[in-house]
Amino acid sequence: xxxxxxxxxxxxxxxxxxxxxxxxxxxxxxxxxxxxxxxxxxxxxxxxxxxxxxxxxxxxxxxxxxxxxxxxxxxxxxxxxxxxxxxxxxxxxxxxxxxxxxxxxxxxxxxxxxxxxxxxxxxxxxxxxxxxxxxxxxxxxxxxxxxxxxxxxxxxxxxxxxxxxxxxxxxxxxxxxxxxxxxxxxxxxxxxxxxxxxxxxxxxxxxxxxxxxxxxxxxxxxxxxxxxxxxxxx
Amino acid sequence: xxxxxxxxxxxxxxxxxxxxxxxxxxxxxxxxxxxxxxxxxxxxxxxxxxxxxxxxxxxxxxxxxxxxxxxxxxxxxxxxxxxxxxxxxxxxxxxxxxxxxxxxxxxxxxxxxxxxxxxxxxxxxxxxxxxxxxxxxxxxxxxxxxxxxxxxxxxxxxxxxxxxxxxxxxxxxxxxxxxxxxxxxxxxxxxxxxxxxxxxxxxxxxxxxxxxxxxxxxxx
Numbered sequence: 482x483x484x485x486x487x488x489x490x491x492x493x494x495x496x497x498x499x500x501x502x503x504x505x506x507x508x509x510x511x512x513x514x515x516x517x518x519x520x521x522x523x524x525x526x527x528x529x530x531x532x533x534x535x536x537x538x539x540x541x542x543x544x545x546x547x548x549x550x551x552x553x554x555x556x557x558x559x560x561x562x563x564x565x566x567x568x569x570x571x572x573x574x575x576x577x578x579x580x581x582x583x584x585x586x587x588x589x590x591x592x593x594x595x596x597x598x599x600x601x602x603x604x605x606x607x608x609x610x611x612x613x614x615x616x617x618x619x620x621x622x623x624x625x626x627x628x629x630x631x632x633x634x635x636x637x638x639x640x641x642x643x644x645x646x647x648x649x650x651x652x653x654x655x656x657x658x659x660x661x662x663x664x665x666x667x668x669x670x671x672x673x674x675x676x677x678x679x680x681x682x683x684x685x686x687x688x689x690x691x692x693x694x695x696x697x698x699x700x701x702x703x704x705x706x707x708x709x710x711x712x713x714x715x
Numbered sequence: 716x717x718x719x720x721x722x723x724x725x726x727x728x729x730x731x732x733x734x735x736x737x738x739x740x741x742x743x744x745x746x747x748x749x750x751x752x753x754x755x756x757x758x759x760x761x762x763x764x765x766x767x768x769x770x771x772x773x774x775x776x777x778x779x780x781x782x783x784x785x786x787x788x789x790x791x792x793x794x795x796x797x798x799x800x801x802x803x804x805x806x807x808x809x810x811x812x813x814x815x816x817x818x819x820x821x822x823x824x825x826x827x828x829x830x831x832x833x834x835x836x837x838x839x840x841x842x843x844x845x846x847x848x849x850x851x852x853x854x855x856x857x858x859x860x861x862x863x864x865x866x867x868x869x870x871x872x873x874x875x876x877x878x879x880x881x882x883x884x885x886x887x888x889x890x891x892x893x894x895x896x897x898x899x900x901x902x903x904x905x906x907x908x909x910x911x912x913x914x915x916x917x918x919x920x921x922x923x924x925x926x927x928x929x930x931x932x933x934x935x
Contacts, residue, residue, distance in 0.1 A: 559781055564773030571774060581777060585784050592788045606765030614733040624843055627741040627814040629748035635812035639751045657766050676732045676764050682725060
């Protein structure tokens, strides 16, 4: 349905099956597991604990410190996120060099905008994801991403904060992690294609060799499972 | 005011993932400005994206990347003011929310509408996306939009007034997703003109001969 809604440049990834790619991640294989100590020299200084709860909390704290122009905190955020952002950006067939350029732009943006980061509103990984995504659209697609402006007088603000939003961000993140770890392999595969390769649904169907209806139902089911786990009754 | 027609989750997911082209995103983002509920869904989907990034197996970066970044942060800070036009002179309660208003350069009163026939007016909206068309439509109160079907997807976001068709009634903030299977005859509600943002990925096909003859002339 959205064939023309996607960027044709982003549509080629050699048809590889992401779900089978060994580079994929801590959710794969036998469920949630701790990352093995990284062998990458550049990331030795990364946060050593990969308990998702702890990592999320400490990343949020670090990002707040980056907002105060704390260079040690920035280095720690870089060590953790730069190699992950590179993997994320290479997901759509972008060359490693190009991916690093976008990582660089993303990190510079993080440095400059971290004082606007609000740990009560979003996990560090969420905030960084949105910046990297926007830089990717900017840089690789040379396109605008229209967004609402909360300072616009026509903007309808959120109603009274919902009770669930009082849950600490770290707890949210841990719940989300657990929810995603419980997804089936099929469901994770469609989500990864959607997020990492900028694939719209018809292309996901092509890449996985399954009908469009199946893609839609898997995505719907994946999101429903995640919602039910993070206690959102919607 | 309650919004009862929302973008489907697929559309929101594509918007969040960054795979939705600019013109569709304009309709989604303008709906989001009016819809806290969908903004909440978007936040959740962004959190899923953040989790996926955290969970991916890291790819080592070049040794000098960090130094390059530090150098870039120290470089003269280019003015990062967005490229959007400066604030227009809209009143305190603009009808067109951002980001749409900036695309048009002002609120509805300042626009130079083009006649579409049957009392309707339209205004094409320039975007960087050549495969789709965005336009603002103004249908006189109580009047029908010429019967049409779609070659592809159409998103219609109501900004003022309301319209009804066989699928329901759409008021401010409501977003209709229609595809080629829908052969609808929207009609503006009585009371006030219906102003809506319409995004299509293919020219609309009007059914009446008259409308078909003028179609090439008016570019709809």
